[in-house]
Amino acid sequence: NRDVVKDLQKLRDRFVETLPMDDTVEHAVKLVKLSYKNKWTKRYDQFQKITNGILP
Numbered sequence: 001n002r003d004v005v006k007d008l009q010k011l012r013d014r015f016v017e018t019l020p021m022d023d024t025v026e027h028a029v030k031l032v033k034l035s036y037k038n039k040w041t042k043r044y045d046q047f048q049k050i051t052n053g054i055l056p
Helices: 002-016 020-038 039-052
Strands: none
Touching: none
């Protein structure tokens, strides 16, 4: 059983919605850079390609 409220709070915390726009953009770029070469990101992309035909 998922705790939707807790999950939403985790997303809000991750995307720091309270920051000014410039800082939010900077934070988002940082998240993208961290995930770009992450092996788990690549594996998820492979999974999406195999199961859904979705290419990164």
